[in-house]
Amino acid sequence: MSDNVPAGLKYTKDHEWAKAEGKEVIVGITAFAVEQLGDITLVNLEVRAGDSLESGKGFGTIESVKTLSDLFAPVGGKVVKVNQELETKPELINEDCYGKGWMVVIQVPDGGSPALAALLDDKAYAEHLKTSAH
């Protein structure tokens, strides 16, 4: 499962993924992060639609049975959507971390793709997993 690194997404070294869609960027955590966490029991997204978020800043926490991890924004911008469903169904992240387990949507003034240029592509992220995780 941890080698599930879809092409077309961008990644951070902290195991968030980001997907550009026009002026918006959808954010979640990677299959590798999910596998490391195990069964996710609690997601606290500490931002609301309308909040501005700086790149690299924490936007919430995710907890599994054993551990708590911080969530960091891969890009800065204005939060336009928060996945409220995760509040009652944190298991969506275990089931579908690149789909129904999305966390926030951030609006980026200059468009999604340029803002994500600095992040890792799927090949670089897969390489990062190989060199750092084992």
Add this chain to the structure above:
Amino acid sequence: MTTEPPLRRTSLYDCHVRAGARIVPFAGWEMPVQYEGIVPEHRAVRTAAGLFDVSHMGELELRGQYAGQVVNYLITNDAGKLSDGQALYTCACNEAGVILDDLIVYRCSSERYLIVCNASNVTKMAAVFEKAAEHHCDFDNRSDRTALIALQGPKAFDILALAGSGAANLRALKSFHFRDAVVANVACTVARTGYTGEDGVEIFCPWDDAPALWTALTSLGQPLGIAPIGLGARDTLRLEARLSLYGNDIDETTNPIEAGLGWVVKMDKGDFVGRAALEAVKGKPLPRKLVGFEVTGRGIARHGYPLLDLAGKPVGVCTSGSPGPTVGKNIGLGYLPASMAEVGTRFQVDCRGKGIDAIVVKTPFYRRQA
């Protein structure tokens, strides 16, 4: 700069890796923290059976005419009441009455006692027992030669029944009793003890025989739903059963009385290390108590999180906390002022700056159906 000693591996290390375990450092050992996942492993133990490698724990043996007296002087419970083949849970305290370790003491005979101590305390407890044994009885730290496998869960004895005629008779073993038995062609000592809140056994065998035993129990237990269990689920299982974890709930800053372990302190057995200090503790109202609680707000209490009164003042500390997979709630243990230790008392857990509602509840959180 400090140099960490290299991590050690139990004889079952290769079995764990083959079973897909995630390995983590624990008390100087490379141990499996999980295989399939904490929640499915937890459920396997509650509904079928789980196999645990606890070979990292320490085994200390005292032999000789005075072995019983030496042991009984070092522990708070009364080993003088044990018969051959019987074991007990106890604390060992220092003169200040705080807990050096929690142990199981096995009386093999009137002149031979086995002590099982926590992996993190082997060096400390070996020194304590060796020093006390000096000039009185023989001391042998058997930890490096002794493997320990726990088989726990409602199907544990059904699985043993498949492991040969000697093992099949183990169902007759009473709780906290033990005897020698051949299990799957391996000569073992089997005790009806555990750390999960389920029925089951803990099996001692020679270090190098453990892989054969582990492999045999795994394949015999397959049709009955046996699963290998890592340290992660071991922790959630013991927490639901409110079994203390040394280093979390009890340590050298806590005494057995406030930790809810007064039942293993026997003042009527004669002198023992820590007796005077514990008598003084018992003579006064307790300042604080270890309580079980449920987090009713959105949060998970973790070891070290402050506990707050309803005015937001820090009044205690969480010592263990996690979701309880069987009880279906976020649960924890922590020290609170005695005035707040009553079941039903509301307080808050400081979850990284956020006050999350919690309530003191009766423990154990989980009790198996008889």
